[in-house]
Amino acid sequence: MSEKKLHEDQKYIDGLLQNNSFIIEAIYDKFVPKVINYIKQNSGDSDQAQDIIQDTLITIYNQASEKKLELTCPFDAYFFLLCKRKWLNELKKSSNKEVTIKEELLYKGEDAHELAFETDVFGEKEALFTEMFNKLGTACKDLLTATFKIKSMEEVAESLGVTYAYARKKKSLCIGKLTELVQESPKFNLLNK
Amino acid sequence: MEEQDYILFEDYLSEDLSETEKNAFETRFKTDSKFKESFNTYKELSSFLEHKFENEATSTAFQSNLKTISNAYFEKQETFKKVIQFKPWQYAMAASVILLIGITLFNKLSNPVYGEYANYDSISLTVRGSQDGLLKTAENAFNKKDFAKAEVAFKELLLTDEKNTELQFYRGVTNIELNNFAMADWLLNGLKEGNSVYKNKATWYLALSKLKQKQYDASLKILKTIPEDADDYKAAQKLISKLD
């Protein structure tokens, strides 16, 4: 990954991560019109476009924040592809009709597609993990929330009124349970292919 | 996977395994594909959870900001659709400015203000011999309304004369003038609950401090505790009638 050069548009990713309003507004001014156009030409409206764009930016933020995101292509192409994929998923979910997809060729490089694909998978995984986390029992949810918020297992143990050893063991078992839930989910197999 | 395996995953990730245990783990990882898969998922989940909770606040801040910008952008898009002949927002601006002036004027007329009620003469601090110089400094600064300087002097004086209620009182008033309300209120409260000659005066000034902080209810409550024989009783009643 580090053999490829970082594109100057990395500044948009960094701007999102820093919650920099100027950069976010710039993204809207420069790159959003194309997406709105595409969605409107493909059975969507302004409100749906707004949601897709917001969700995409949040996914990009999450990936950049959790795993580092290194842009090696223009932000334009990457962002557009992501929004497009999200919109097509929406269409698949809501209608069984055949929809005419009006394609727009922007950037022929491999990078944009590869990065967009990675981010897309990341987004789907986040959604799956969140869904499975919410299926855990209250005890596990509370323990994991405490563990990752407080970080010191001793404090967590004290705050829950249990021994350090017990808290640690429970942490492993709760994440273990979560692992099983995720692995058993059909969505997981699709993502890992 | 067994319970034991998940405990092993956790130990491996927290680097709590010995060299031998670590090697055994890595060997099993290479040869047992189910073990490898489970571990990878476990690891991904740990990272996911870490990010989810550690960065919750910044994430939420980002999402909230994004929503605001998104809404602003899309609303602008709606407005540009219409042919703009006049800018209604300009009228709205003018109206709100006028309203604001109106409200401020109204406020000025109706809410009593600290400055109207805080009437103290020049002070002359009781001399006790040991700290003449510093006392004079405090006195002069206070009378000249150089409250920052007075505060420094009072603070030092009180270090060696902790229980001096006169100094405590004037330091309290000084801090009201400096808008250091936490300190002022603490000093004046202490005097209010004590039995010194400054008890009633401190109560009056505590009420004035609350007034300056625009805590009208708190001020009213304190004013009502001032007894009839207090110097400031009449002034207190006047203020009560304005606040009630």
Next chain:
Amino acid sequence: MIITDTHTHLYSDAFDADRNDMIHRAINQGVSRFFIPAIDSTYTESMLQLEQDFPEHVFLMAGLHPTHVKENYTEELNHVEEMLAKRKFYAVGEIGIDLYWDTSTLEIQKKAFKYQIQLAKKYKLPIVIHCREAFNEIFEILETEKDDDLFGVFHCFTGDLEQAHQAISYNMKLGIGGVATFKNGKIDQFLNQIELKHIVLETDSPYLAPAPYRGKRNESTYIIKVLEKLSHIYNVSLEDLASITTQNSKEVFSI
């Protein structure tokens, strides 16, 4: 500066390796008064030893911690009562209700809490309250116990402004520690609306170390970080804050 740590478990085994050094470190920094909460009878001996080693600085409490209220709680309460009858203590604590993990012991926790409040009133001592996920239950009990003899400290206060006012209405001071320095601790948002006379400082060592030591073993010296945060919130100097909170602690514990 004289700083008072109104809640610190100096007898904890987390300090076994360097207890004396740790305490001397704190004293050198001005933290010279330590109020020690009890947990249960298994710690009594080590608490008494602590007092013997540092008689000028250590002030003991007697009590049964809500997370240690189990089937044998009546025996434990007897022990508390015996200790209070035998010699001087400065408070009954830490007592209260903890529903974070084990809600099955709620009834006996309530009984233990009420009983110990009676003991405190008998000896005219303040109570030091431990409250987790149990504000309503604790306020309910305090409401029935409210009178001139009920007073004390709500240790490690983590409620909202309204709950703070309610706690104060029962003559409780708020124990403020490391949580005030955490990014999403919440209390730093409204603390400036609570008058200084209601605040005492604490560390709850070895737990809940303030930023930037969060996650590490807490110790009484770190109370300086809490002082710094409050200094910023209230716009009052460190020395004044130390003096004010120490005076408040003298008011509650009568020493």
